[in-house]
Structures are given as structure tokens and as C-alpha cells.
Amino acid sequence: MYRITRKKALNPTVTLMEIEAPMLAKKAEPGQFIILRTDENGERIPLTIADFDRIKGTITIIYQVVGATTEKLNHMEEGDSLQDFVGPLGRATNTEGKKKVAVVGGGVGCAIAYPVVKKFFEQGTEVHAIIGFRNKELVILEEEFRANSSKLILMSDDGSCGEKGLVTDALKKLIESGEEYDEVITIGPLIMMKFVCKLTKEYGIKTVASMNPIMVDGTGMCGGCRLTVGGTTKFACVDGPEFDGHEIDFDEAMARSVMYKPFERKAHEEVCNLYKM
Amino acid sequence: MDVLKKVPVREQDPKVRATNFEEVCLGYNEEEAKEEASRCIQCKNPKCVAGCPVSINIPGFIKEVENGNHEEAAKIIAQSSALPAVCGRVCPQESQCEGKCIRGIKGEPISIGKLERFVADWSREHGFVPEAPEKTNGKKVAVIGSGPSGLTCAGDLAKLGYEVTIFEALHEPGGVLTYGIPEFRLPKEGVVQPEIDNVRKLGVKIETNVIVGKSVTIDELLDEEGFQAVFIGSGAGLPMFMGIPGENANGVFSANEYLTRSNLMKAFRSDYDTPIVAGKKVAVVGGGNVAMDAARTALRLGAEVHVVYRRSEAELPARVEEVHHAKEEGIIFNLLTNPVEILTDEKGWVNGMKCVRMELGEPDASGRRRPVEVEGSEFVIDVDTVIMSLGTSPNPLISNTTKGLDINKRKCIIAEESTGKTSKEGVYAGGDAVTGAATVILAMEAGRAGARGIHEYLSANE
Numbered sequence: 215m216y217r218i219t220r221k222k223a224l225n226p227t228v229t230l231m232e233i234e235a236p237m238l239a240k241k242a243e244p245g246q247f248i249i250l251r252t253d254e255n256g257e258r259i260p261l262t263i264a265d266f267d268r269i270k271g272t273i274t275i276i277y278q279v280v281g282a283t284t285e286k287l288n289h290m291e292e293g294d295s296l297q298d299f300v301g302p303l304g305r306a307t308n309t310e311g312k313k314k315v316a317v318v319g320g321g322v323g324c325a326i327a328y329p330v331v332k333k334f335f336e337q338g339t340e341v342h343a344i345i346g347f348r349n350k351e352l353v354i355l356e357e358e359f360r361a362n363s364s365k366l367i368l369m370s371d372d373g374s375c376g377e378k379g380l381v382t383d384a385l386k387k388l389i390e391s392g393e394e395y396d397e398v399i400t401i402g403p404l405i406m407m408k409f410v411c412k413l414t415k416e417y418g419i420k421t422v423a424s425m426n427p428i429m430v431d432g433t434g435m436c437g438g439c440r441l442t443v444g445g446t447t448k449f450a451c452v453d454g455p456e457f458d459g460h461e462i463d464f465d466e467a468m469a470r471s472v473m474y475k476p477f478e479r480k481a482h483e484e485v486c487n488l489y490k491m
Numbered sequence: 492m493d494v495l496k497k498v499p500v501r502e503q504d505p506k507v508r509a510t511n512f513e514e515v516c517l518g519y520n521e522e523e524a525k526e527e528a529s530r531c532i533q534c535k536n537p538k539c540v541a542g543c544p545v546s547i548n549i550p551g552f553i554k555e556v557e558n559g560n561h562e563e564a565a566k567i568i569a570q571s572s573a574l575p576a577v578c579g580r581v582c583p584q585e586s587q588c589e590g591k592c593i594r595g596i597k598g599e600p601i602s603i604g605k606l607e608r609f610v611a612d613w614s615r616e617h618g619f620v621p622e623a624p625e626k627t628n629g630k631k632v633a634v635i636g637s638g639p640s641g642l643t644c645a646g647d648l649a650k651l652g653y654e655v656t657i658f659e660a661l662h663e664p665g666g667v668l669t670y671g672i673p674e675f676r677l678p679k680e681g682v683v684q685p686e687i688d689n690v691r692k693l694g695v696k697i698e699t700n701v702i703v704g705k706s707v708t709i710d711e712l713l714d715e716e717g718f719q720a721v722f723i724g725s726g727a728g729l730p731m732f733m734g735i736p737g738e739n740a741n742g743v744f745s746a747n748e749y750l751t752r753s754n755l756m757k758a759f760r761s762d763y764d765t766p767i768v769a770g771k772k773v774a775v776v777g778g779g780n781v782a783m784d785a786a787r788t789a790l791r792l793g794a795e796v797h798v799v800y801r802r803s804e805a806e807l808p809a810r811v812e813e814v815h816h817a818k819e820e821g822i823i824f825n826l827l828t829n830p831v832e833i834l835t836d837e838k839g840w841v842n843g844m845k846c847v848r849m850e851l852g853e854p855d856a857s858g859r860r861r862p863v864e865v866e867g868s869e870f871v872i873d874v875d876t877v878i879m880s881l882g883t884s885p886n887p888l889i890s891n892t893t894k895g896l897d898i899n900k901r902k903c904i905i906a907e908e909s910t911g912k913t914s915k916e917g918v919y920a921g922g923d924a925v926t927g928a929a930t931v932i933l934a935m936e937a938g939r940a941g942a943r944g945i946h947e948y949l950s951a952n953e
Contacts, residue, residue, distance in 0.1 A: 237706050251662060257756060257764040258662075282764055298662040300700040430756070430765075433660050433702060434886055435728035436748035442739055447732060452888070466739055469839030473741045477766035 215295035216250075219272055224354040228278045228322050229288060230264070236271030238301050244329035245307030245424065245456055248273060249432040251298035252286045259283045260429045260451075262326040263302060273299075276325030276354070282481035289489060303432045304455045307422075309333050312396045314340040316388065317363075318381050318410050320402025321347060326424060327401040328355050328362075335362040342388060342395075343367070346381035346406070350374035382409050389417055397422060400459060404468045411459035421459035425450045427470060442466055495598025498527040500605050505819040509790055512674040512759055514681075515816055516580070519602075521559070524609040528557035531601050534593060539603060542591035544936040547571040549588060549603055556606055565614040568607060573646040573690065574639060574935060576615060576682045577668055579608025581780075582932045583810045615685050623693050628652040630949055633718040635703045635889065638666020639931045640922030641724030642690050643938030644911075644945075648722075649693035651946055656718075658701040663755060666726055668931070670755035671747070673784050675791070676813075679754070704888035709896075713917060719949055720917045722941045723904060724934070727885045727923035733776070737833030738879070742768060742841035746777070746785040746880035753788050770794045770876025774844050776830055777880030778802065783813040785878045786822050796822050797872065801829040801849050801862045825872065827851070827862065833877055843871045883928045893918070903927055910944030911937060919944050 220232035238248065247262045265274035277284050290296070307330050315334055319327030324345045334341040343359050346369040353368070353375055360366050367384045368376030377384065385398070400410040401424040414421040427439040427450050434452035441448050444461035448454065492498075501517040502508075508515050519527060531553045539549045548567050555564035568575045584590070584604040592600030630653050634641045637659040645655045663669050668683045677683060691697065703709060703725070712718045730745035732738050749767070752758040756765035769792035775785050778800035790796045798817070800807065803826050807814055818824070827849040834843035848868035851860035890898045897905045897914035904913055904920040911919035921937025923929055 237701070241706065255757075255763045257766075298700055300660070300662070300702065301705065303702070303705060430748060430751055431661065433728075434888070435730070435883075436751055437730050437732065437745040438748045440732075440739055447734070447739060466839065469741055470739065473768070474766050481764060481766070 215297065216299035217295045218290055218292055219270075221290075221292050224276065225352050228276060228325070228352070228354050230274060230276045230325075231287075232272045232274050233296065233299055234271060235273050235299050238273050238299070239266045239268050239271045242266040242273060242302040243306030244309075244333045246302035246304050247432070247455065248275065248299060248301035249303065249429065250275075250287075250296050250300075252283060252290065253297050256286065256297060257283055258298070258430055258432070260303070260426070260432055262424070262426070262455075263329065264325045265329055273301075276322065278322040280482075281478040282485040285482055285485045285489075300432070304451060305453075307333065307399070307456060309337060309339065312339050314342075314393075314395055316342045316344060316385060316393075316395045316398045318385055318398060318400040318402070319343070319345045320381055320406040321352065322354070323402030323406075323424075324354055324359070327399070328358055330399055330401070331359060332362045335364070340364045342393065344369065344381050344384045344388075346370070346384075346402070347375070348372070380409075381406060382413050385410065386413060389419070395419055398459075399456075400424070404464055404471060407459065408464035408468075411462070411464070415460050422456045423459035423462060425455045425457060425462070425467065427467060428473065441470075492526060494530055495594075497599045497602045498523050498530075500602070505816075505821075508675065509820040512791055514678050515675050518612060519605055519609045521613075524556050524606055525559065527602050527606060528553045530594060531557070532593065538591035538593060539588040539601070542588045543571075544587065544932045545571045545939060547588075547607070552610060553601070553603075553606060556610060561610060561613045561617070562619055564610045565619050568610055572935065573643045574686050574931070575607050576611035576686055577639070577677060578932050578935070579604045579606075579611055580677055580682070581672060583930060585811050587932070615682075620689060620692055624650060624652050626652070627654050627694065630654065631656070631718045632720045632722065632945060632949075633658060633712045633716075634722045634724060635709070636660075636666060636724040636726055636922075636924070637664035637687070637697055638724055638726050638922065638934060639668065640726075640924075640934035640938035640941070641666070641722065642687065643935040644722045644724060644921065644941045645695045646690045646693055647939055647942035648945060649690070649695045651942070653949075655694070656696045656698060658703050658707070659697060659699045660702040661755065662699050664697050664699060670751045671781065671784070673750065673754055673788050675787065676784065702888070704892040709889065709893040709918060720919065720945045722911065722938070722945060723889060723913075723918065723920035723924055724922045724938060724941070725886060725889055725924045726934075727883045727903075727928045729884045729886050730879070731881045731884065732879055733830065733881060735830060735832055737835055737841075740833050740835040740841050741839050742770065742875055743833060743877045743879065744768075746775070746781045746878050747883065749785050749878050750781070750788065753792075759788075759792060767792065768876060770874075772874045773797070773876040773878060774799050774825075774830075774872055774874040775878045775880055776800075777882070778807040778809060779880060779882070780809045780813055782880035783809045783817050785880055787817055787820060789876070789878065790820055790822060794876065797825050797874065798822055799825045799828050799830060799844075799846065799872070801827065802859065803827055803851060806859055829862065829864070830877075831869070834871065841875055841877055844874050844877055845869060845871050883923075885924050885927065889924075901927055907944070909940055910947065911941030912944050912948075917948065
């Protein structure tokens with residue numbers, strides 16, 4: 215069992231949790247993920263490692279309530295324990311040898327972008343962070359990003375905070391103004407990553423996208439998380455989750471991401487009703 | 492009684508069982524077991540023993556069953572096998588012990604598998620448990636993977652007095668016994684868990700949620716965690732795909748994913764959270780045991796199911812009993828048929844599978860007649876779900892993260908057959924991780940060999 219040592223709401227739908235898992239904390243690197251199961255009847259879901267503390271032996275996860283499992287998770291409190299918590303999984307972000315990068319995060323994806331930004335900043339890379347949210351209410355980790363990046367641009371769809379517009383608008387402006395990046399790293403909704411990649415392709419800037427497909431085991435034994443990258447099939451859990459953004463078949467990934475939509479909606483409603491009683 | 496025929500075993504009615512996940516074969520009762528045991532002619536030079544990969548003293552235990560000494564029978568089997576309730580159910584007996592039985596020349600062979608199963612079930616129901624050693628020798632051994640090879644190796648080492656810890660990547664132990672083989676062939680709570688508990692009763696610790704190669708490496712286990720030897724029984728869990736167009740469409744699954752969702756995650760039960768796409772008309776591509784398991788699972792979830800296989804019935808690699816059961820339940824076999832493309836609708840879901848007819852040509856290197864495409868024979872099978880069951884290969888996670896561990900071209904770990912010794916000192920391996928996908932009993936034999944190798948190695952170092 216894996217104890218929840220801290221729980222904090224970051225915005226109305228996004229929550230941070232610190233989980234006691236010393237073995238994982240010893241090994242975790244930015245870009246990797248964990249798989250958890252809330253209880254014995256639960257499903258396995260992947261969540262990216264948002265932070266880790268090797269001394270305290272904890273892993274931080276940040277999740278948005280979207281379905282039955284995240285709803286169940288959200289009803290757990292500090293001191294409660296998760297049934298299963300396994301990792302670290304996937305390959306770590308390759309930060310070596312990069313002098314100047316832009317990290318583009320969207321929505322809850324910013325939780326995953328943050329440890330990447332932090333690692334770049336700590337190793338002395340000039341890192342420009344562009345983070346986008348629908349509105350002011352949904353902003354997360356703004357202070358953390360500000361403290362760990364050379365430049366922070368906050369965007370919102372409705373202009374209620376930062377600049378009004380999309381993250382791609384901000385990225386385009388930076389590139390047009392003459393900023394030269396060794397690499398762009400993008401983490402967020404598939405549609406956002408697709409357009410970030412489309413933009414950087416026009417400018418010929420190498421871009422890495424962090425993919426988050428449906429997973430079961432997370433160790434390469436089922437292929438549920440497969441994607442087409444450069445015309446060949448890859449398993450995101452072992453070959454990724456980061457891939458060359460210009461090689462990913464985003465349309466296929468988007469179609470696959472909604473495979474279980476009808477099940478998810480029904481299961482979420484059932485869990486919500488359970489808590490109402 | 493006709494001595495040329497096996498005493499028939501009671502089974503669930505095909506029409507009823509096609510709608511549930513309860514065990515198909517109900518097994519022998521004491522009377523039936525005794526009658527079947529009496530057919531054994533107690534050969535002086537028993538061929539059946541030679542046909543068993545772990546050389547169980549078959550006439551010996553059968554004699555005890557005939558005399559009603561079931562506990563004695565269990566003790567005889569326990570000398571050679573750690574998982575008799577499992578192996579009695581899932582071994583391909585027709586090509587092993589029963590295939591060699593003298594009775595089989597003129598009539599039907601002795602039902603050795605069903606008798607082994609009877610003894611194992613009897614001992615579980617009567618609380619017969621293996622004896623744990625009185626004290627340990629203080630030497631620590633790590634076993635990677637809790638499938639049949641790892642469980643056998645761990646059990647054997649514990650009996651020799653070692654302190655054994657098994658590391659398992661998933662949240663439940665058992666490997667393929669838990670995530671792969673369905674309930675209707677191998678009940679989890681009734682059969683698999685009690686056999687794993689028996690291994691625990693020998694003093695073996697099982698740590699789940701530990702992925703060796705990620706959570707911890709073999710080098711760390713040896714250099715930092717105080718383990719003096721390691722046995723790798725990590726299996727061959729990586730699914731293969733065909734590489735045909737449309738294979739990543741929604742509704743195409745590996746058999747591993749489909750079976751893991753159903754067996755490990757219990758997606759077939761409404762009180763578990765993991766979803767499964769049942770499908771209305773399902774094609775399972777492949778002809779092995781895994782294909783039969785996936786097909787019969789889809790059938791139980793309510794689908795019309797087609798097994799699509801490129802060779803003919805004679806070449807089906809699945810157990811004869813499984814193919815027979817599948818047919819009885821209403822699975823349709825599309826033989827000499829090979830998929831070339833998966834067709835999709837505008838939303839990316841499967842809505843058909845383009846296939847070609849095949850004919851058998853000259854035998855290939857493996858001795859099986861090679862299937863050859865019949866030109867111009869393309870046609871479409873109307874399906875909404877496709878399950879790919881083309882085999883599996885070993886996960887490279889361990890070999891990639893362990894210094895000095897040699898693997899072959901197929902990513903299998905190179906190990907000596909009789910001892911499991913690898914290229915790295917103190918590291919032994921066996922089962923599917925070494926051979927590629929094979930059978931439960933061969934994995935157990937390899938686990939036993941690995942335990943022998945480790946014992947010799949750690950005894951020599953004294």
C-alpha cells in the first residue's frame with residue numbers, strides 16, 4: 215500500500231498528491247510516469263511524475279478529474295493509501311547538450327511540463343516556458359514556472375490572465391522575433407501538440423511531444439498504447455512517452471484516445487452517484 | 492467399462508458455458524479417478540515419465556490413486572512438480588506424457604493430466620500443504636517474475652533453505668497463469684492463488700509492483716541489496732503485430748491486452764473498473780492456445796467469433812482439447828486464411844478485414860507445410876473487432892539494463908539448459924525469457940534447473 219502524504223487542490227478540477235514510494239523516488243526522472251490503482255476493483259491508470267523528493271521518498275502526481283478513477287482518487291485524503299503504485303516507467307526526457315529550449319505546456323499538461331522546465335533550468339539551459347489555460351481559474355504552478363524558467367509566457371483562451379490567445383501564437387511570436395531554440399518540447403492536449411508540431415515544422419525546429427495514450431500494464435506487454443511514429447508502430451510506455459513530434463500520426467492518436475469514451479462517461483456517472491448517496 | 496477408452500470427464504454443457512466464465516472441465520470425482528487409474532498397466536519402463544518434462548513418477552502416483560491413497564499420490568507428484576493443479580489443466584498432454592502412453596497405441600491413453608489434476612484438487616480441498624524447511628541457510632536469492640518458472644525456482648530454493656524474494660512487475664503474482672489463461676480453463680481464486688500460497692508457505696516472499704530494469708536493476712540487487720544469486724523468469728510478454736495497414740485502428744487489440752483486461756483486471760465483471768470492448772463480430776488472428784483463449788473470452792462477452800488461421804486444422808498449434816471446446820462452443824474456424832488489411836470507418840474503427848486464401852506448399856525448416864497465397868483470392872470478412880494472437884517475444888527491459896548478460900538475435904537470454912547459467916556470474920535464467928513463448932511445464936522444468944544451478948553455485952562458494 216502507498217500512503218498519500220499530501221493533497222492540495224491546484225484549481226477547481228486539478229489536484230496535487232504526494233505519495234510515499236521510496237523505491238520509485240530513488241529512481242524517478244523528469245518525463246517518466248507511474249501507474250496506479252486506487253483499490254482492489256480499480257483500473258490501472260498512468261500519470262506522469264510531476265515531482266519527486268529522493269530524501270522524503272515521495273512522488274508527486276497531479277491529476278484532473280475526468281473519469282471514474284480520478285474521481286475515486288479525488289475522494290481519497292491525506293493518510294489514505296493507494297492499492298498499487300508502480301514505476302518509474304518510460305524513458306526520461308533527454309536534456310543533455312541543449313543550450314536553449316522552449317517548453318510549451320497546455321492545461322493539466324503543464325504539471326508534466328514543470329519538472330522538465332525545472333531540470334533544464336537547474337542544469338543551466340536557457341528555458342522559455344509557454345503555458346496556456348482556458349481561463350484564470352484553471353492556472354496551475356504559475357509561481358513554480360516563474361521561479362524555474364528564463365522567460366515565462368502565460369496565455370489564456372479568454373484573456374482573463376496573461377495574454378489572450380493560444381500557446382502557438384506565443385511560440386510563433388518568439389520564433390519570429392529571432393529566438394533560436396535547439397529544441398521545442400510540448401506537453402498537453404493532443405490537438406495542441408499537433409498544432410505546435412505543425413508550426414515548428416514550418417521553421418524546421420526539432421520538436422519533442424510527450425504522448426499520453428491509453429495504457430494497461432505500462433511495461434510493453436499489451437500494446438494498448440501503440441502509436442504510429444515515422445510510419446512504424448511504437449509502444450508509448452517503453453519507447454516513449456516522448457517522440458519526435460514531426461513524425462507522430464496525431465490524427466490516429468486522437469482517434470485512439472476516445473476508444474473508451476462511452477465506457478468512461480458511464481463509469482464516471484456511476485462513481486459520482488455512489489458518492490452522492 | 493471399456494479399457495480402451497478414457498473414463499469420460501464431466502464438463503459444463505457447451506450452450507451454458509458459452510455464456511459464463513466458470514471452469515469448463517469439472518474434473519474426476521474419487522470414483523472416476525479410481526476407475527481411470529485402474530486402466531494404467533504400470534509399465535516397468537514407463538514411456539509416459541519420459542514424455543513429462545519434469546519426469547513425474549506417473550505410474551507411482553496413479554497406483555496410489557487406484558488404492559485410494561490420495562495423500563501419498565500428492566507427495567509423489569510434489570517431488571517433481573510445484574504446480575500440479577495448473578499443469579494437470581494446461582499441459583498439452585497429447586504431445587507429452589499421454590502421447591507416449593502404451594495404452595494409446597490400441598485405444599485411448601490414460602488420462603494422466605486429469606488424474607494429476609484430481610490429486611492436486613483433492614489435496615487442496617483436504618488441506619495438504621507442502622512442508623517448509625525448519626531453518627534457512629541465510630543465503631538470499633532474488634527471482635525476477637512470478638510466472639511458472641519463477642514460482643518453481645523459488646519453491647525449490649526455499650525447500651533447500653534459501654531466503655527467496657520474488658519480484659513481480661504487475662500487481663498480482665502468477666504471470667501468464669494470472670493475466671493470460673482465462674478463468675474458464677484455470678480458475679484464479681480456486682486454483683492459481685492457492686498454488687501461489689503454497690509457494691509462500693515455503694517461506695518465499697513475493698513483492699509485487701517491482702519492475703526489474705526500472706524500479707531496481709539486477710546489478711543493484713547483487714551489489715547493493717545483498718542477494719547472492721538471481722534467477723530471471725521474466726517470460727516473453729511482448730506481443731507481435733502483423734504490420735499490415737489499419738492495424739492501429741480502434742477495435743484492434745493484441746491478445747495480451749484483451750486477455751489482461753479480462754483476466755487480470757476482471758473486465759468481464761461489472762464490479763471492476765477496467766473496460767473491455769466486447770465486439771459483436773470478432774476475428775482472432777492466429778491458431779495457438781492464446782488465440783483459443785482470446786476467442787473463447789470474446790464469445791463469453793457476447794460476440795460471434797471467427798478464428799482466422801493461415802494454415803489448416805492439422806497445423807493448429809493449440810491443445811486439441813481447447814480446439815475441441817472452442818468448436819463445441821460455436822467458434823467459427825476460417826482456416827487457410829490470412830489478413831492483409833484492416834478496414835476502418837471514418838471515425839477510425841474497424842469495419843472489416845481484407846483476407847486472402849492460402850494453400851499449403853512444401854514443408855519449411857520447421858517441418859510444417861508453408862502456406863502460400865492463392866493469387867486473386869482477396870475477400871472481406873465483416874468484423875468490428877480484431878484480436879491479434881501471433882505470438883510474443885521477451886521484453887528487452889532486463890537485458891538492456893544488466894551489464895554482461897548475453898542475448899541472442901531473438902532477444903532471448905542465453906542460458907545453459909541443465910543449470911540456467913547465463914553469461915553473467917550469479918545470474919541464472921529460464922522459461923520463456925530463454926526459449927521464447929513455450930509451455931507452462933517447460934517453464935517449470937527450467938525453473939527447477941535454475942534452482943539446481945543456483946544451489947550448485949552457492950554451495951561451491953562455501
